[in-house]
Amino acid sequence: MKxxxxxxxxxxxxxxxxxxxxxWFYLLPVNLExxxxxxxxxxxxxxxxxxxxxxxxxxxxxxxxxxxxxxxxSQGTAAQSDNGNHSNQQRRAATDKGPxxxxxxxxxxxxxxxxxxxxxxxxxxxxxxACVCAGHNATRDAVTLVKSILFHRRTPLHFHFISEKVxxxxxxxxxxxxxxxxxxxxFYDMDQLKAEVSWVPNKHYSGIYGLMKLMLTxxxxxxxxxxxxxxxxxxxxxxxxxxxxxFKTFTDEQVIGLVENQSDWYLGNLWKNHRPWPALGRGxxxxxxxLYLERLQKIHWEQLWRVTAHQQLKRMRSTPLADQDIINAxxxxxxxxxxxxxxxxxxxxxxxxxxxxxxxxxxDLKVIHWNSPKKIHVKNKHVEFFRNxxxxxxxxxxxxxxRELFGCPSPASPESVKLANFKHKQKAELDxxxxxxxxxxxxxxxxxxxxxxxxxxYTAAEDNSDITLVAQLSMDRLQIxxxxxxxxxxxxxxxxxxxxxxxxxxxxxxxxSDVLKNRKNIAYHVVYREGQFYPINMARNVAMKNTNxxxxxxxxxxxxxxxxxxxxLRKAVLQLDMAHSKKALVVPAFETLRYRLSFxxxxxxLLSMLDVGTLYTFRYHLWPKGHAPTDYAxxxxxxxxxxxxxxxxxxxxxxxxxxxxxxxxxFVGFGWNKVSHIMELDAQEYDMIxxxxxxxxxxxxxxxxxxxxFRSSSVYRKCQNxxxxxxxxxxxxxxxSAALKYLTASRNIH
Numbered sequence: 001m002k003x004x005x006x007x008x009x010x011x012x013x014x015x016x017x018x019x020x021x022x023x024w025f026y027l028l029p030v031n032l033e034x035x036x037x038x039x040x041x042x043x044x045x046x047x048x049x050x051x052x053x054x055x056x057x058x059x060x061x062x063x064x065x066x067x068x069x070x071x072x073x074s075q076g077t078a079a080q081s082d083n084g085n086h087s088n089q090q091r092r093a094a095t096d097k098g099p100x101x102x103x104x105x106x107x108x109x110x111x112x113x114x115x116x117x118x119x120x121x122x123x124x125x126x127x128x129x130a131c132v133c134a135g136h137n138a139t140r141d142a143v144t145l146v147k148s149i150l151f152h153r154r155t156p157l158h159f160h161f162i163s164e165k166v167x168x169x170x171x172x173x174x175x176x177x178x179x180x181x182x183x184x185x186x187f188y189d190m191d192q193l194k195a196e197v198s199w200v201p202n203k204h205y206s207g208i209y210g211l212m213k214l215m216l217t218x219x220x221x222x223x224x225x226x227x228x229x230x231x232x233x234x235x236x237x238x239x240x241x242x243x244x245x246x247f248k249t250f251t252d253e254q255v256i257g258l259v260e261n262q263s264d265w266y267l268g269n270l271w272k273n274h275r276p277w278p279a280l281g282r283g284x285x286x287x288x289x290x291l292y293l294e295r296l297q298k299i300h301w302e303q304l305w306r307v308t309a310h311q312q313l314k315r316m317r318s319t320p321l322a323d324q325d326i327i328n329a330x331x332x333x334x335x336x337x338x339x340x341x342x343x344x345x346x347x348x349x350x351x352x353x354x355x356x357x358x359x360x361x362x363x364d365l366k367v368i369h370w371n372s373p374k375k376i377h378v379k380n381k382h383v384e385f386f387r388n389x390x391x392x393x394x395x396x397x398x399x400x401x402x403r404e405l406f407g408c409p410s411p412a413s414p415e416s417v418k419l420a421n422f423k424h425k426q427k428a429e430l431d432x433x434x435x436x437x438x439x440x441x442x443x444x445x446x447x448x449x450x451x452x453x454x455x456x457x458y459t460a461a462e463d464n465s466d467i468t469l470v471a472q473l474s475m476d477r478l479q480i481x482x483x484x485x486x487x488x489x490x491x492x493x494x495x496x497x498x499x500x501x502x503x504x505x506x507x508x509x510x511x512x513s514d515v516l517k518n519r520k521n522i523a524y525h526v527v528y529r530e531g532q533f534y535p536i537n538m539a540r541n542v543a544m545k546n547t548n549x550x551x552x553x554x555x556x557x558x559x560x561x562x563x564x565x566x567x568x569l570r571k572a573v574l575q576l577d578m579a580h581s582k583k584a585l586v587v588p589a590f591e592t593l594r595y596r597l598s599f600x601x602x603x604x605x606l607l608s609m610l611d612v613g614t615l616y617t618f619r620y621h622l623w624p625k626g627h628a629p630t631d632y633a634x635x636x637x638x639x640x641x642x643x644x645x646x647x648x649x650x651x652x653x654x655x656x657x658x659x660x661x662x663x664x665x666x667f668v669g670f671g672w673n674k675v676s677h678i679m680e681l682d683a684q685e686y687d688m689i690x691x692x693x694x695x696x697x698x699x700x701x702x703x704x705x706x707x708x709x710f711r712s713s714s715v716y717r718k719c720q721n722x723x724x725x726x727x728x729x730x731x732x733x734x735x736x737s738a739a740l741k742y743l744t745a746s747r748n749i750h
Contacts, residue, residue: 119245119249121241121245123155123408124155124156124407125155125156126155126156126158127241127244128157128158129149129159129227129228129229129240130162130216130220130229130230131145131230131231132162132212132231133161133162133232134164134167135164135166136166136170137455138167138232139167139171140453141232142171143174143398144393144394145230145232145233146159147394147396147398148237148393149236150180151236151393151401152237152239153239153240154241154405155239155408156182156183156184156408157240158183158184158185158186160220160224161185162188162193162219164189164191166452168189170450172187173451174448174449174450174451177447177448177449178402179446180401181403181404181405188219190209193212193215196215196218197215200318200319201319202319202322203318204321204322210322211319211322211326213289214326214327215302216293217296217297218302224293225293226247226292226294227291227293228240228244228291229289230289231286231369233287234368235368237365237367243288243345243367244290246290250290251339253336254336255296255299256289256290256327256337256338256339257289257291257339257341258286258327258339258346259284259285259288259343259346259348260281260282260340261279261283261348262282262343262347263348264282266282266283266328275316277319277320277326278332279329279331280332280335280338284327285346286323287348287369288341288367290341304334305330312326343358343359344364344366344367345366346367346369347359347366362386368386368389368390394504395500395504396500397499397500399448430444435719436719436722436723438533439668439723440666442532443666445531445535447527447535447538448527448528448530449526450525451523451542452523452524452546453496453503453507454507454522455520456521456523458523458548458549460549461570463574464579465551465571465574466490466550467490467491467551467570467655468490468491468547468548468551468552469484469488469490469492469493469553469566470492470493470494470544470552470553470554471492471493471494471543472494472495472496472542472556473494473496473497475502475505477557478509481516482513482515482516483560483699484561485516485519485522486515487560487565488561488565489566490521490566491522491547492521492522493523493544493546493547494523495527495540495542496525496527497535497539498526498529499529502529506526523547527542533669533706534706536669536673536706537663537664537665537668537673537676537677538663540663540673541663544663550573550579550658551578551656552656552658552660553587553655555587555653559589559696559697559698560599560697561587561696562600562606562694562695568694569585569655569691569694572641572655572691582685582686583686583687584652584654584655584681584689585689585690585691585694586630586653586689586690587691587695588630588632588652588694588695588696589617589652589695589696590610590615590616590696590697590698591616591618591697591699592698592699593700594700595700597614597699599697600695603695606695615697617632625649627651628647629645629646629652630690631690635692638690638692640692641690642692643690644689644690645688646678646688648742650675651678652678654678656681660681661680661681664677664680664727666726667723667727669706671720672720672723683734683735683738683742731743
C-alpha cells in the first residue's frame, strides 16, 4: 500500500478526532423537557433532542462519512453499499474457520447492520408476492401470512398463488369476499407443473410442492420483472416494501436475493456421515427469496437448475430440503448470482438454528420464519415473543384490513370492483334516519368467507342419490357437532359464523375431538363475524352453495336426525324421482325439553314417547303455525309419503335438489328466515311431500342472543314486519299473480 501524503495524514488525524467527538455525543446523557434522561444509541437519529446538539451530531456524522470515504478511496478499497452483502471470498474464509468462528462472524456482522435502512420504494409502487400453496392447512397459513403483510403495508400488492385445485377453490372465494383495496390476486395451476419437477427425488415433508419454486419463471407471467417469493409459514413484522427495495441494490449480475442459512446443515457436521448438498459457506435459506425474473430468463434458469440437479443426483440420492438444496448447488457453482440479504429478513426458527445470533433485540426483526415441521412449538429463547406475534395475526380481525391506501389507485378483479360498486350504490341509497337502517345495511354487507376451513374429502355416490346435510351455527352450538356426526354418516356442509379468534378455537376443538378429526366428509365454511345481527340466511346460502351432492337436507344445527335417516332419504329421492321433478321432502320435526334423552330408535318408539310427554311436536306451544301443515295426526299412521299444502308461516325442514332457490338474505337475526324460503319453493311449484318414516328431534339449549333481542325490542319486531311486506311485494313482482296469495294470506293473519 502506498504511503499516505501529509495531506492524507492530516485527514486521518481529523478522522480520529471526529470518531472521539462522535462517541462522546453517543454517550452523552440528554435531559429532555420531561426531566427523563436517555443515552443516545447508534440508531437514535430521529429522537427529538436539544436542537443544537442534534444539529452538531449530524454535522459530525456527515464529516466522518466523508473522511471514511476519502480514506477508502486513497487505499484503493472498493466501498460496497449493498446493505450487508458480502463477497464470496469473505464467505469462503468464514467457512474455512469452522462453524464457531462462522457464528462469531455472523454475530459481528449483524451488530454492524442494526441501523441499516432498506432502499425506499416509490409511492404506490406495485409489489408482487408469490407463494406456493397446496392443501387446506397451507391455505390457513397463507391467510395468516397475508394478514401480517396487509397490516404493515403502505403500497398496492399483487399476490400470485401457485396452487392446485383445492387451494385455489378456497383462496379464490376468500379473497373475492375479503375485498381488500389495492390488492390483486392471481392463481396458477400447479398440476400443469408437477411433471417438470416430479423426476427429482425429494425427502422433504413438503413433498413435490417443495420443488415448485424452481418453476416460477415458467409459472408466472413472462412480463413480470421481479417478485418476492415467500413460504406460507412466514410472519412479517414490518412493511414488505422495505424488502422490495433491496432489488435496487442488486448488481448487474445478481438475480436472486437470499438470507444466509442459520443452521449448520450445509456445514455437514450435524451427525456422523452427514452429507448435505453443496452450498456456499453456510448456504442460503429459501423461505424468503427476491427473484429477478427477467434476469433469470436471460441466464436460462430452467436449464441451469436442471443441469445442476442432474449432476448432484449422481452422488446424492434425493433432496432432503427440496428446492433449497438445488438453489444452493446452483449458487455454489455461480456465486455471482446471489445477493445476500441481512439476516433479520428471514429469522429462521427451528431447533437446529442459532437465529438468536441474528439480532440483539427482538424488536429489530423483520421476518419470522417457522421453518420446522413443529412450527410454533420450536425451541428458542424468544419463542414466546415470536409465538405471540404469530398468534396476533392468526386471530386478528381481517375485516380491519379492508382499509384504503390514500392517494393510490385500487386495482382489483373486475368481479370485486363490480360487487363493491353495487354495494356502495345500495348503501348510498339508504336513509340513515330510517329506524330499520341497521337491518337494511346488514343485508348489504359482503362477509368474508373462508370455505373448506378444514380438510374435506368426498367420494360421489354411483347412483347419483347422495345428500348433504346443510346447517349453520355459531360458537355456542359447537357442543352438538359430535352427536350430529353419530346420527348422520353422510356428507355435511356447515357455515360457522365466528370471529377470527373463534375460528382458531374451533380449529383446536375439532383437532382435539376423536369424533370430528376422523370425519373427513364434513365441510366447514367460516363466515367471519361482522355487524350486529346474525346473518342466518346468508350463512345458510354459503353452506348450501359449497356442496357437491345432487341433493341437500336443509336443517338447523340443534336438531338430531333419527338414526339411519341418511340411508332412508337416499332411497326416497330415487323412489320419488326427484331428479326429474320439483319436490321438497318434509322431515317431521319434534322436540324434547330434556337435556338427557334416550333417543328413539324407531317411529314406534318415538310415538310412545310422544304419548307419555317425553317428546312434543316441534314448537306446538310457542309457534304451532310453523309445523302444523305437516299434519302430525296423519303422519302417526302413514305408511306412504303424502302431499301437504302450503299454509302461512309454514317452515318445515326439507330435502331438495341442490339447485333450489337461495334463502332471502334480508332476513337476519331471528324470525321469518325459513318461512320466506319455503314460500319461494311453493311459488316455484315445489310439491311438499311428507316422509312417513322420517323424523328429527330438537335438542334443548339456551336462547340465542338474537331471539332475546327480538322479544325485548319493539323496533326489532316492527322492522321485521316491514321486511315481510317488502318480501311479499318482491315475490309478487317476481312470480306475478300466482304470488298474490301470499300477500293476501299475510293480510288476513294480521
